[in-house]
Each structure stands twice: as structure tokens, then as C-alpha cells.
Amino acid sequence: MKRIGLLLLVLLLAAGSPAAQTRRGVIDFSAANMRLLPDYESPLETQVLMGTVVSLVDSTGYWRQVDAPDPYRAWINDIAFVEMSEDALRGYIAAPKYIVLSDYSKVLSRPRKDAQQVCDLVAGDLLLAQDKPYRRRGFIQVALPSGRPGWVCAKDVTDFGKWARTLRPTGESLAAYARRFVGVPYLWAGNTPKGFDCSGLTRHVYFMHGILLPRNASQQARVGDAIDTSGVLDGDFSALAPGDLLYFGNRETGSVSHVAIYIGDGHIAHSSKILRINSLRRSDPDYYENAHRLLYGRRYIGSRDAAERHILRSPDYFPQESFN
Numbered sequence: 073m074k075r076i077g078l079l080l081l082v083l084l085l086a087a088g089s090p091a092a093q094t095r096r097g098v099i100d101f102s103a104a105n106m107r108l109l110p111d112y113e114s115p116l117e118t119q120v121l122m123g124t125v126v127s128l129v130d131s132t133g134y135w136r137q138v139d140a141p142d143p144y145r146a147w148i149n150d151i152a153f154v155e156m157s158e159d160a161l162r163g164y165i166a167a168p169k170y171i172v173l174s175d176y177s178k179v180l181s182r183p184r185k186d187a188q189q190v191c192d193l194v195a196g197d198l199l200l201a202q203d204k205p206y207r208r209r210g211f212i213q214v215a216l217p218s219g220r221p222g223w224v225c226a227k228d229v230t231d232f233g234k235w236a237r238t239l240r241p242t243g244e245s246l247a248a249y250a251r252r253f254v255g256v257p258y259l260w261a262g263n264t265p266k267g268f269d270c271s272g273l274t275r276h277v278y279f280m281h282g283i284l285l286p287r288n289a290s291q292q293a294r295v296g297d298a299i300d301t302s303g304v305l306d307g308d309f310s311a312l313a314p315g316d317l318l319y320f321g322n323r324e325t326g327s328v329s330h331v332a333i334y335i336g337d338g339h340i341a342h343s344s345k346i347l348r349i350n351s352l353r354r355s356d357p358d359y360y361e362n363a364h365r366l367l368y369g370r371r372y373i374g375s376r377d378a379a380e381r382h383i384l385r386s387p388d389y390f391p392q393e394s395f396n
Contacts, residue, residue, distance in 0.1 A: 097155035098217040106146035110135030116261040123198025142287035170229035179222035183211035190222040241281035243315030247335035289331040296370035
């Protein structure tokens with residue numbers, strides 16, 4: 073523990089004091105599974121990443137009902153949640169961190185590949201860092217939000233604050249990032265590279281570009297700028313740009329049931345049975361069988377909503393007085 077640092081020690085003491093406890097805290101699992109009811113057999117609703125600030129709503133047994141900021145309310149296992157006082161939480165949000173950029177990684181007990189695993193990691197997880205990073209043999213020392221120390225491969229992470237400040241997302245970068253997950257199986261409520269549902273994919277792709285989209289497709293469809301998709305089903309893709317999101321559903325009621333990322337040249341990347349690429353051209357062999365259910369599209373790059381939803385503007389990730 074001697075290398076964890078004074079700030080982390082203060083966080084742990086504040087978090088562990090019953091008198092200081094409040095109703096907020098931080099996720100301590102690589103991806104906490106959020107369920108409809110406090111039962112492992114209950115449907116999976118979504119997943120929330122390590123380092124995410126959540127609000128505690130209710131508890132029963134070893135289950136905690138929390139509000140995640142995407143927004144979503146559901147139940148998680150108690151050991152996935154580190155409750156903190158408001159002072160400790162402010163300190164945690166302000167503390168230096170790393171963000172995991174590798175699709176998969178792990179925290180190890182020692183700086184060597186054959187060391188005991190402390191926990192697994194996925195892209196987007198946040199780990200506490202030291203003011204002066206301590207490196208050894210290609211590993212860097214970190215701590216989980218709970219304060220548990222460990223080591224992570226240095227090439228798998230980067231400074232969270234610097235990453236957020238220097239992001240310059242483009243439609244092409246969004247499309248390229250979505251392509252990397254082709255072949256990942258569909259997972260209802262999945263929100264990580266281990267498995268995605270349709271809106272879990274789009275949210276993850278945008279999150280890794282610093283834009284905080286809502287969790288569900290119907291919610292995502294209400295932000296961003298509208299784009300003209302009237303010619304798409306006739307093979308006119310001139311109004312589309314890579315990174316646009318296209319929404320599919322019931323054309324009579326307008327209800328959204330699916331979302332895909334446009335990647336250019338009449339093609340989309342989406343999670344449907346498996347994460348795949350399909351064409352919107354009827355004549356192509358990889359034509360998407362539900363393309364006829366296209367409702368409309370939204371553009372986020374360059375939109376006012378994207379600027380307002382930038383991760384730097386979220387008080388759950390950065391102290392806002394630093395950016396005012």
C-alpha cells in the first residue's frame with residue numbers, strides 16, 4: 073500500500089467512515105451487470121463500466137439498486153459498488169486516472185505477466201493513478217476505485233485527462249472503431265467488447281470518442297441533428313456521412329427498435345445476431361434484410377448536442393470548476 077499515495081489513502085478513509093457515507097459511489101467491476109430485479113436470474117438491463125459514478129437508490133441483501141448516468145436504473149451486486157462520502161467522491165473525480173484503451177486487459181498483483189490476476193478490464197474502464205507514475209517492466213502501478221492496488225500493462229492505458237482534452241473525433245474514426253468489433257456476438261444489454269446489443273455498440277463507440285450518448289436507441293434518437301434519409305432506400309447515400317446513426321423500426325408507429333452506424337459507401341456496422349457489416353443496397357449480396365424498416369438518421373459530430381455531451385462537461389468524470 074505504501075505506493076498508492078496520500079490522496080487515495082484519504083479517499084479510502086472517507087469512504088470507510090460510516091458517518092461520512094452518502095448515497096453515491098463508484099463502480100469497481102470491469103463491467104457491472106445491471107439487472108431488472110435483485111436476482112441473478114433476472115433479465116440483464118445494461119452494463120456500467122469501472123470508474124463510473126452512480127447513485128444508490130435502494131438495497132436488499134447483497135443487491136444495490138443504482139442510477140447510472142446514461143441514464144439507467146437497475147440492480148447490481150454489492151461488491152461492484154464502492155460507496156463514498158461526498159468529499160471522498162469529489163476527491164475521486166478530481167484524482168488522476170487512466171482510461172483503458174485496449175479492448176481487453178487485466179490488473180495483476182505484480183508487474184509480471186504470470187502474476188495473479190486482480191480483475192479483468194475492458195475498454196473505457198477507469199483506474200486511479202499516482203501523481204508520479206511508478207513503472208516497472210512495461211507495467212504501471214494503478215488502483216481500483218476501491219483502492220485495491222495492482223499493475224496494468226502500460227500500453228493498454230493512457231492518461232484520462234489528457235485523452236479527454238485531446239480527442240478530435242471524426243466520422244471516419246468512429247466508423248473505423250466500430251469495424252474493429254466485427255464478429256463479436258450479440259448480447260442483449262451488452263455494453264462492452266465482450267458483447268454488444270445494438271445501442272450498446274453505438275454508445276461504446278461514441279464513449280470511446282468522448283461523447284456520452286444515452287444508453288438506448290430510442291433515447292439516442294432524440295439527440296443530435298436530423299439528417300435526410302429519404303433517398304437511402306433508393307440507393308442515394310449522398311446525405312449520409314460516416315459516423316451517422318441510422319434508426320430502424322416500425323414505419324407505421326415510428327417506434328425505434330434498432331440502431332446502426334453508417335460507415336460509408338452504403339454500408340452499416342451494427343450488432344444484430346452478431347456484430348456485422350451490411351449494405352443498404354438491395355443489389356448487394358450483403359444487403360441488410362431489415363433495411364426497409366429505416367426510419368431516420370441522426371448526426372452527432374459537429375452537433376450542439378455532441379459538444380454539450382462531451383465527457384469533459386460531465387461532473388461525473390471531471391470537476392466542472394476546472395472548465396468554467
